[in-house]
Amino acid sequence: MKIKSQNLQLQYGNHFALKNIDFELKGPKIYGLLGRNGAGKTSLLSLIASFQEPSAGKLTINDEIPFENAKIMQQVAFLYQKDYATESNNAVQILKDVQRYRPNFDEEYANYLLDVFKLDRKKPVKKFSKGMQSTLNVIIGLAGRTPITIFDEVYLGMDSPTREIFYKELLADQERFPRMIILSTHLVSEMEYLFDEILILKEGSLLLHEDFESLISKGATITGEMRIVDEFVRNKKVIGFKTLGNTKAVTILGHLSEMEQREAMELDLTISSVSLHDLFIHLTEEEQ
Numbered sequence: 279m280k281i282k283s284q285n286l287q288l289q290y291g292n293h294f295a296l297k298n299i300d301f302e303l304k305g306p307k308i309y310g311l312l313g314r315n316g317a318g319k320t321s322l323l324s325l326i327a328s329f330q331e332p333s334a335g336k337l338t339i340n341d342e343i344p345f346e347n348a349k350i351m352q353q354v355a356f357l358y359q360k361d362y363a364t365e366s367n368n369a370v371q372i373l374k375d376v377q378r379y380r381p382n383f384d385e386e387y388a389n390y391l392l393d394v395f396k397l398d399r400k401k402p403v404k405k406f407s408k409g410m411q412s413t414l415n416v417i418i419g420l421a422g423r424t425p426i427t428i429f430d431e432v433y434l435g436m437d438s439p440t441r442e443i444f445y446k447e448l449l450a451d452q453e454r455f456p457r458m459i460i461l462s463t464h465l466v467s468e469m470e471y472l473f474d475e476i477l478i479l480k481e482g483s484l485l486l487h488e489d490f491e492s493l494i495s496k497g498a499t500i501t502g503e504m505r506i507v508d509e510f511v512r513n514k515k516v517i518g519f520k521t522l523g524n525t526k527a528v529t530i531l532g533h534l535s536e537m538e539q540r541e542a543m544e545l546d547l548t549i550s551s552v553s554l555h556d557l558f559i560h561l562t563e564e565e566q
Contacts, residue, residue: 279353279425279458280304281326285335288321295321297482298335306456308448308472310463310490310554313479314562319462320358322479323430326460327356339426355380355424357415357432365403369414372403373421380422387451388421394443408435416444423455430462441465445472467555476554480562490554497552498534501527506545517560529556 286299296318303309313319324330325337328344328351337344344350365372369392377383392399395413398406403414412435419427433441449472452459463469476493478485486493497517500507504526514530521527529552534542542549 279306280338280340281426281458282338282341283335284337286322286325286332286337287334288318288325288330289333294482296325296332299484301477301484301487303458303460303475306452306458307474308452308459308461310461310466310469310473310476311479312463312466312476312558312562316481317479317562318482319479320430321482323356323358323428323460323462326426327351327354327428329356352379352381353425354428355419355422355426356428356430357419358430359432359434360411360415362403362406362411362414368400368402369397369417370399372414373418376418376422380424382423382425382455384421384423387423388417391417391421391447394447395440409437409440412436413440413444420447420451423451423457426458426460428460428462431464434464441468445469448472466558467553470554473554478558478561485561493557494551494554496533497529497531497557499527499529499550499552499556500542500547501525501550502545502547507547510542510545510547518556529553531557531560 281303283299283301286296287294288296299322311319325332328346331345339350339354342350344354373388377385395417397410397413403411406414412432415432419429433444436444461469461472473490475487475489477487500510504521504524507526507528511528511530515532516528517531518529519526534549539549
């Protein structure tokens, strides 16, 4: 599968939700879509899912316009925080309805997931808690095995142990049935190990699109005795720090040369990779 965006814009009145977005996503990877509230994440995903048309520019999936294109739309699943307040069917009935429209749907896997997540098969979904409703959305997304599967913050209602089950199942099923998965999230530190590539939106514009390893290599965290660390990073771009007693950990933006790495070792300093969370906070707040 391939998604390509060229000068993509989405406008509501005088407000631009998306401004001149250009990117290309190719192949069975897990993409992390990051951005602060109002950055345009859901707006972009709604265009990919053909929920609306762009105001300008072009979005294609496998070189075709997806909007009102039945063949393409069948290959895209958009899972979001759906309101089940009036849904009297139970989870099994809803999954059977979904199966009719998803040719790759795996009923056996869906039933396995109902057991793993311990969802009540008989209770009407409208009586589910928010976390249980989120879990049902996750099951629909995983068992549907749609070539392009989008999860837009659907897991926020789930508690931490349930999210961990989701992450485990996501990686396992991606290995068995590779597809393009897009995860929009605020839980950056919790989910970063899932991502192959990262897209960051800021105020409606695409700030960056890079593979995960390349992005986190652009920074480092230096830890050691406070005075020595401060001297070592004196001419570096510091984007964060933590202290505990006389120990200090400073996160910098920028590459350390081999000579600097050797110098750090001689000074008993520890160098570790920067977290995606720290980079995300810095990149989206830099101008403030």
